[in-house]
Amino acid sequence: MRTGLARDLGIGLLCLVALLALPVLFPHPSLRDFLIYVIAYGLLAMSLNLLVGLTGLVSFGHAAYFASGAYVFGLLMQGGAVSIPVAMLAAVGGTALLALVIGAICVRLKEIYFSFITLAFQMFIHSIILTWVELTGGDQGLRGGIPRPPFLGIDLGEAGTLYGFCAVVFVLCLLVMRQVWQSPFGYTLRMIRDNPARANFLGVDVVRMKLGVFVLAGIMASVAGIIMALFVSGAFPEFGFWTTSGEAIFMIMLGGTQVFLGPVIGAFLLQLLNHYVTIWTHHHGLVLGIVILAIVLGLRRGVADYAAAWLAERRAASRPAAVPGPAETPAPAETKAVG
Amino acid sequence: MLSVENLHKSFGGVQATRDVTLDFPAGSLTAIIGPNGAGKTTFFNLISGHVRPDSGRVVFDGADVVGLSSLEIVRRGMARAFQVASLFPSLTVREALTAAVTAHQRRSWSLLSRFPLGQSRARVEELLELLGLAPKADLVSSSLSHGDQKLLDIGLALAMDPKVLLLDEPTAGMGPDERWRMIEKVHHLWQARRLTMVFIEHDMDIVFKYAQAVHVLKYGAVLAQGTPAEIRRNQDVIDAYLGTDHHLAVATGEVPA
Numbered sequence: 001m002r003t004g005l006a007r008d009l010g011i012g013l014l015c016l017v018a019l020l021a022l023p024v025l026f027p028h029p030s031l032r033d034f035l036i037y038v039i040a041y042g043l044l045a046m047s048l049n050l051l052v053g054l055t056g057l058v059s060f061g062h063a064a065y066f067a068s069g070a071y072v073f074g075l076l077m078q079g080g081a082v083s084i085p086v087a088m089l090a091a092v093g094g095t096a097l098l099a100l101v102i103g104a105i106c107v108r109l110k111e112i113y114f115s116f117i118t119l120a121f122q123m124f125i126h127s128i129i130l131t132w133v134e135l136t137g138g139d140q141g142l143r144g145g146i147p148r149p150p151f152l153g154i155d156l157g158e159a160g161t162l163y164g165f166c167a168v169v170f171v172l173c174l175l176v177m178r179q180v181w182q183s184p185f186g187y188t189l190r191m192i193r194d195n196p197a198r199a200n201f202l203g204v205d206v207v208r209m210k211l212g213v214f215v216l217a218g219i220m221a222s223v224a225g226i227i228m229a230l231f232v233s234g235a236f237p238e239f240g241f242w243t244t245s246g247e248a249i250f251m252i253m254l255g256g257t258q259v260f261l262g263p264v265i266g267a268f269l270l271q272l273l274n275h276y277v278t279i280w281t282h283h284h285g286l287v288l289g290i291v292i293l294a295i296v297l298g299l300r301r302g303v304a305d306y307a308a309a310w311l312a313e314r315r316a317a318s319r320p321a322a323v324p325g326p327a328e329t330p331a332p333a334e335t336k337a338v339g
Numbered sequence: 340m341l342s343v344e345n346l347h348k349s350f351g352g353v354q355a356t357r358d359v360t361l362d363f364p365a366g367s368l369t370a371i372i373g374p375n376g377a378g379k380t381t382f383f384n385l386i387s388g389h390v391r392p393d394s395g396r397v398v399f400d401g402a403d404v405v406g407l408s409s410l411e412i413v414r415r416g417m418a419r420a421f422q423v424a425s426l427f428p429s430l431t432v433r434e435a436l437t438a439a440v441t442a443h444q445r446r447s448w449s450l451l452s453r454f455p456l457g458q459s460r461a462r463v464e465e466l467l468e469l470l471g472l473a474p475k476a477d478l479v480s481s482s483l484s485h486g487d488q489k490l491l492d493i494g495l496a497l498a499m500d501p502k503v504l505l506l507d508e509p510t511a512g513m514g515p516d517e518r519w520r521m522i523e524k525v526h527h528l529w530q531a532r533r534l535t536m537v538f539i540e541h542d543m544d545i546v547f548k549y550a551q552a553v554h555v556l557k558y559g560a561v562l563a564q565g566t567p568a569e570i571r572r573n574q575d576v577i578d579a580y581l582g583t584d585h586h587l588a589v590a591t592g593e594v595p596a
Binding site for chain 1: 387409410413414418419421425426427428429430434435437438439441442443445446447448449450451452453454455456495496498499
């Protein structure tokens with residue numbers, strides 16, 4: 001619907017303005033760094049949530065595409081033959097191809113088997129990065145920095161411009177994912193999440209749909225990797241290690257899977273926690289663990305999901321009993337066979 | 340429209356379907372009855388391509404569909420509703436029907452447009468009216484009553500605009516009054532859409548009142564087939580299934596509204 005699209009574009013524009021205004025209003029360099037981390041990891045978590053929250057596919061190996069985006073981009077820029085936009089497109093395209101090949105194998109498996117094979121592929125890619133030292137620099141990562149030659153009058157060597165560029169790319173990616181989320185494709189993915197067998201009986205090609213969203217999620221993760229590579233001016237094996245995938249899952253759990261922007265909120269909260277907890281104690285892993293436990297056991301869902309449910313409840317309570325209607329008895333959990 | 344010839348299927352040592360040959364003419368309303376474990380649901384699984392038969396033919400709309408995937412068979416126009424309603428719990432009634440209609444219209448891959456598509460709207464409203472679910476269109480599927488869940492399950496199948504609709508116990512888990520309301524609705528759908536309908540049912544009163552033809556399965560084999568009147572008099576069926584207490588007398592009597 002046109003109105004939905006206009007609303008999303010409006011909200012996207014507001015987000016962009018807010019992101020661009022924040023560092024101007026509070027001109028502290030560490031705020032900009034903090035926000036770029038939120039942007040890169042938020043995008044990674046958002047892309048993973050296309051699989052987890054929208055399709056019900058829990059991938060443990062999503063950081064593979066984050067790393068692939070960062071490395072392909074970094075290597076092309078170090079090669080010096082192409083401009084930044086071309087290297088970005090190539091990194092995204094290369095990652096899409098990688099996700100297509102890996103996804104074609106993974107999406108045939110279900111549930112925990114899917115999770116583990118994605119993890120296995122990620123470890124495979126991680127060990128390629130570690131062992132192919134001449135190309136990737138092994139455990140040292142891509143050293144020597146990533147050159148950022150100006151293009152179309154944009155000089156990403158300047159910190160403020162780099163931040164603005166990342167913010168724009170981030171919001172564009174959010175808008176693309178929002179479109180996916182609200183499209184017939186997105187609703188078909190919800191069918192698959194809720195009941196894949198039934199979706200199949202309604203003529204949905206479940207395997208191909210899953211592969212489609214797997215590639216899309218990989219593409220979005222590669223953009224997050226490119227932003228990270230641009231920001232830290234390098235690429236490191238940790239980008240493709242399982243802990244990076246784990247962190248993205250943490251963010252999703254913290255923020256919520258069902259509210260569209262939940263994962264970004266999770267990324268923000270996790271970075272905030274990381275930032276403040278590390279100032280106060282060396283045992284930040286312990287503190288993070290306790291916070292995650294409190295949210296998982298206490299709220300039983302991410303913060304944004306919890307807030308959305310709470311708001312919906314309040315709205316329902318404040319609405320006068322407008323629909324009197326006969327009270328329906330809820331369905332029995334188990335239907336008895338009539339014999 | 341649909342016929343099966345010499346269909347066989349065994350699971351390990353159990354012969355779930357043995358030499359079943361049945362015909363379902365276009366526009367017919369056929370009941371399949373049989374004691375528990377007679378292979379009724381397996382029979383549905385075989386013709387819908389969910390389970391592959393060991394031998395035999397399933398001719399649907401003029402073509403042998405044995406060996407085709409369930410997806411291909413669905414796309415040829417065979418839809419199915421389930422004994423335990425198989426829904427999309429987190430979607431609302433309207434969303435679920437719209438997504439199903441969208442799948443039928445082959446627009447599931449549409450990435451650049453917004454849900455719901457304009458072209459699905461009329462069809463969805465028509466289905467909501469037909470099912471009587473319009474007042475509950477914006478409720479989440481999992482919050483519906485049992486009967487409404489069963490209706491929505493059938494509605495999802497109807498969204499496919501099927502040529503053949505297989506209903507696995509449409510009245511399962513319902514009280515007596517609710518059952519009659521349900522089967523009347525099913526009967527109404529059949530009349531309204533003129534599709535070929537096959538339903539599994541345990542309630543003999545319902546079977547004898549509504550079915551045009553009755554196929555009786557026992558231990559995976561066809562015990563009898565015929566019109567309700569013929570089946571009612573069939574000694575094999577009485578011995579094996581209906582019993583001698585002549586609960587059949589009820590079927591000829593008054594039917595609760």
